[in-house]
Amino acid sequence: MNKLKADSAKIILTNKILCPEPNEVFKASDMMKDFELFMPQRYRTENPVFHVSLNPHPDDKLSDVELSAIAEEYMKRMGYGSQPYVVFKHIDISRIHIHIVSVRVNAQGKKINDKFERRRSKDITRSLEQKYGLHTAEKLSKERNPELKMVDVSQGNTKEQVENVVREVINKYHFLTFTEYKAVLTKFNIAAEEVKGSHYGNPYSGIVYSPTDNDDNKVGNPFSAATLGKFAGSEALEKKYQTSKEHLEKSRPAAPLKRAINQAFAGATNKEQFRYNLFQSGIGVVYRENAAGRLYGVTFIDHNTGVVLNGSRLGKEYAANAIVDRLENPRQYEHLINNPQYQGSTHFNPQQQPQSSQEVQPIHHSEQHLESSSIGNSIGSLFDIPILLNGDDPEGEMFRRRMQRKKKKGRRM
Incomplete structure (x- = not known):
């Protein structure tokens, strides 16, 4: 209207x-x-x-x-x-x-x-x-498989752009946590956050999507998941985490992703060069830094296979601290670059814990063909989301604890 x-x-x-x-x-x-x-x-x-x-x-x-x-x-x-x-x-x-x-x-x-x-x-x-x-x-x-485009608020149809990107990201990519999901969205100029209690002065609890510019600054009006559709809400994401877990257990993406990451370190002396080398292989990387500029988390996005994984899931050599160390001391990791077949275990286990992690925690502040959509209900299921308890996913850890509290209280999601 x-x-x-x-x-x-x-x-x-x-x-x-x-x-x-x-x-x-x-x-x-x-x-x-x-x-x-x-x-x-x-x-x-x-x-x-x-x-x-x-x-x-x-x-x-x-x-x-x-x-x-x-x-x-x-x-x-x-x-x-x-x-x-x-x-x-x-x-x-x-x-x-x-x-x-x-x-x-x-x-x-x-x-x-x-x-x-x-x-x-x-x-x-x-x-x-x-x-x-x-x-x-x-x-x-x-x-054809249409390529996802970044949201551009200057086109004037921001809500439709955000809705299309969120829908396609959920369909195309495989992620296990909200942090990994957010990382993919940033590549298409969308920021996502979980809101509890109120949003812009209005009572609301759920996920809010905000369009951003190329510098990750929020622009335009935010949209609640309820505005976009049930597919963008928390229950739908919980279901997505489970299907992603099953997919990753079958596809075992760790070995090829590690090889690509190891090769991207060749000639890289800083994070931007490393990012560019990964880009050449169709892999995106999202760095998470605290207010002091210290890298505390990293997420790898394989656009070729749709696999999205926090670095710590792949092992200690791919966690945030190790990324910085490998760029500063490349000789200590030459065996990984020169011998890309060296991967350790090639079986990816989404339940596995990182081998070691002492990463700094961040400072937290207080439509296509003639197809029908929006019919019926999306039913989510509560399950134990595989989280790295000591890894580079502090927001995921908070979410896991909240889910466990609700589960103990007998609340149904």
């Missing part, structure tokens, strides 16, 4: 919603009243709101009439044909897409059938792609 005022969106279709007079504008409050009048005063459905976005490929040029027909057929086949709904067309980014908002409760107070909702939605969108001759999801995924 806010984009209507900014002329970056318009309403192309309504069903059982009173339309305003020609000189009047749609108001969110009026729409909500129409939704409420349709439903009985009492119903048992906890979340009565239905929202879905349909995202044609940018090369699919569809008129408002065609988009309306697609939305109407989609809603009928999903079982919402008799429900009140509004179809918004967003034109604020290159990929023109539509959002449909409706209610899950019918006039009798019964919930619209949501069994196998995601599967049914995917089948319907595939059918609509064929009917209207659109680019298909399967064809696009095989043809």
Whole structure:
């Protein structure tokens, strides 16, 4: 609705919603009243709101009439044909897409059938792609793997950029802690932080994402995970940690990553040269320093395989203290550079503790093809996140302790 005022969106279709007079504008409050009048005063459905976005490929040029027909057929086949709904067309980014908002409760107070909702939605969108001759999801995924772009607030569609990057990072990369997750996001000009109690004077507890510039300074407005979607929230990340753990145990990425890191030390006399050498191999590195400029943590990001690991997970030679020492005293580590096959254990164990760590703790201060999204719930599961108890992940350690306290109290996440 806010984009209507900014002329970056318009309403192309309504069903059982009173339309305003020609000189009047749609108001969110009026729409909500129409939704409420349709439903009985009492119903048992906890979340009565239905929202879905349909995202044609940018090369699919569809008129408002065609988009309306697609939305109407989609809603009928999903079982919402008799429900009140509004179809918004967003034109604020290159990929023109539509959002449909409706209610899950019918006039009798019964919930619209949501069994196998995601599967049914995917089948319907595939059918609509064929009917209207659109680019298909399967064809696009095989043809190309779009490169993630850094967030640029000057483009004016910051929320969409942040949402797209966060979604793709969660899908593409494998990380075990919030610190490792944050490290990846910094590469795309996004800062993430856990907030408890309030944010900008408003009550909120959860994850907040802020766009940054190339110098890691926060710019523009921050977005809560609730604003972006459940996929960006704490519960979804907990589930991601578990799937990443299973993936890393099977793929055993330690050996090839160590080889690349060892080779990057050749000719490097400072952190920036080391960073550049890693970049040549498709590996990113994020340094964490305290207020005095002392390096206390390092995270390696293999963009080729999506593996994200704090240095201490790989062994003492790859922890923050060792990185500084290896740059200052390269001869002591020549055996690693000259013999890249020397890796010690090649089996990666996400539960393993770093062999040694005396690192300084930081000073803490007080849409693509025609695809449906935002349907259903993301269910997270509580598990013991593998944390380096004495390693370079102090924020992860705090999170682990908090999770253990909640677990002891019997709280469900």
